[in-house]
Amino acid sequence: MDYRISRTGEALSGPSGIVDLMDDLGAALSGAAGKGMRMLGGGNPGHIPAIQAVWRRRLREIVADEPLCDRMLANYDGPAGSPKFRAAVAECLQAEYGWPIGPENIAVTCGGQTAFFFLFTLLAGEMAKGPRRRILLPLMPEYIGYADQGLEPDTFKSLRPRIEQLSEHSFKYHIDFDALEIGDDVGAVCVSRPTNPTGNVLSDEEVSRLAQLAEDRGVPLLIDNAYGEPFPGAVFEPIRPMWRPGMVMTFSLSKLGLPGTRTAVVLAEEPLVRRIRSMTGVVGLANNNIGQAIVEPLLAEGQLLELCRNEIRPYYQGKSQSAQQIVAEEFGTDFPYLVHRSEGAFFLWLWFPELPIATQELYERLKARGVLIVPGEYFFYGLQGADDWAHRRQCVRITFSQSEETVRSGIAVMADELRRLHAQRG
Numbered sequence: 001m002d003y004r005i006s007r008t009g010e011a012l013s014g015p016s017g018i019v020d021l022m023d024d025l026g027a028a029l030s031g032a033a034g035k036g037m038r039m040l041g042g043g044n045p046g047h048i049p050a051i052q053a054v055w056r057r058r059l060r061e062i063v064a065d066e067p068l069c070d071r072m073l074a075n076y077d078g079p080a081g082s083p084k085f086r087a088a089v090a091e092c093l094q095a096e097y098g099w100p101i102g103p104e105n106i107a108v109t110c111g112g113q114t115a116f117f118f119l120f121t122l123l124a125g126e127m128a129k130g131p132r133r134r135i136l137l138p139l140m141p142e143y144i145g146y147a148d149q150g151l152e153p154d155t156f157k158s159l160r161p162r163i164e165q166l167s168e169h170s171f172k173y174h175i176d177f178d179a180l181e182i183g184d185d186v187g188a189v190c191v192s193r194p195t196n197p198t199g200n201v202l203s204d205e206e207v208s209r210l211a212q213l214a215e216d217r218g219v220p221l222l223i224d225n226a227y228g229e230p231f232p233g234a235v236f237e238p239i240r241p242m243w244r245p246g247m248v249m250t251f252s253l254s255k256l257g258l259p260g261t262r263t264a265v266v267l268a269e270e271p272l273v274r275r276i277r278s279m280t281g282v283v284g285l286a287n288n289n290i291g292q293a294i295v296e297p298l299l300a301e302g303q304l305l306e307l308c309r310n311e312i313r314p315y316y317q318g319k320s321q322s323a324q325q326i327v328a329e330e331f332g333t334d335f336p337y338l339v340h341r342s343e344g345a346f347f348l349w350l351w352f353p354e355l356p357i358a359t360q361e362l363y364e365r366l367k368a369r370g371v372l373i374v375p376g377e378y379f380f381y382g383l384q385g386a387d388d389w390a391h392r393r394q395c396v397r398i399t400f401s402q403s404e405e406t407v408r409s410g411i412a413v414m415a416d417e418l419r420r421l422h423a424q425r426g
């Protein structure tokens with residue numbers, strides 16, 4: 001049949017970077033089909049033995065507790081999430097940071113991805129009252145998964161970063177506050193912290209400056225803590241997260257090692273929480289109960305944050321250091337490359353300032369040699385008048401969450417391919 005597709009349908013089912021990325025990830029990690037593929041793409045969490053053991057233990061405890069197990073499998077939750085889990089999240093954040101919040105400030109969603117779809121749909125586009133609004137992303141490159149979530153064209157308005165070269169082979173992006181203007185067309189400001197893809201962690205000072213600018217304009221600042229504090233805590237710099245009414249925070253169980261449970265939470269003022277709850281009800285009736293049941297007692301008893309500090313953070317910090325070491329060994333000192341300072345998350349962001357081809361082509365060449373990376377172009381969107389900005393075609397993202405063997409052999413193939421390319425193109 002020749003299906004006629006709505007405009008919204010086209011926006012949500014057309015070509016998409018995040019769908020390609022998740023297809024690659026699913027194929028590479030699904031056993032036989034991905035055999036031999038070195039997976040340096042995707043954002044899958046590493047399988048940390050001590051953490052996997054906790055999840056298996058919790059599942060055994062749940063199965064042994066028949067009433068709990070039956071409730072978990074056989075009952076729908078209310079659309080805002082389980083009251084016990086919401087209370088445990090609020091208490092954990094209140095105890096850790098002193099934020100004035102309760103369960104009424106917490107809505108569970110089916111992953112952070114869904115949370116952002118709901119938030120962007122609420123805060124941008126044609127407004128029920130007043131002119132059309134957009135989401136301001138103050139620091140490009142930014143998470144690829146937001147890029148196709150706008151139901152209307154030009155949902156995002158993004159800013160180029162200020163680039164600081166830290167040493168011959170390292171650099172860091174900063175928000176260009178001189179260029180940052182929150183006009184009447186902005187419905188919310190959004191950042192991931194740590195930033196996917198770069199591993200940048202906005203400083204406390206940058207966050208409080210953004211929060212003040214957003215508050216002055218009466219729009220929310222959305223902070224995506226998918227890799228952040230306090231859980232999973234893949235942050236290698238000392239930070240102190242802030243929240244105050246008007247800000248929206250998201251936290252996810254995925255990067256704790258539970259992406260299969262599709263569970264995240266939104267922390268916001270109550271009216272926004274009630275809207276998120278309604279959207280869950282309309283779109284999906286309820287959330288998945290399983291992640292909430294697994295994690296709730298660990299949150300309530302304070303063990304989750306200990307696991308994050310003692311297992312998860314050191315694991316990823318060690319992986320980051322080892323991946324940086326491998327990059328330095330494989331590329332040597334003479335090859336033109338820079339690595340973004342690794343301050344958190346699971347990725348290294350590599351910049352090849354003399355790259356002779358587009359990173360999409362580099363991706364295809366590496367895929368043919370059994371290595372998956374993510375081309376950097378995908379992470380630069382919503383930029384106006386930046387077509388001639390060569391930097392956006394010179395970066396790639398690799399993940400260091402997989403085994404050291406995978407990371408080492410993937411980086412070795414990439415370095416070899418890049419050297420060949422440079423040699424061919426003179």
Ligand SMILES: Cc1ncc(COP(=O)(O)O)c(C=O)c1O
Pocket residue numbers: 043110111112113114143145192195196224226227252253254259262263264
């Ligand atoms: C920055 C960022 N935000 C949100 C998400 C969504 O994750 P999930 O829907 O699994 O919570 C991801 C996933 O990789 C991410 O990297």
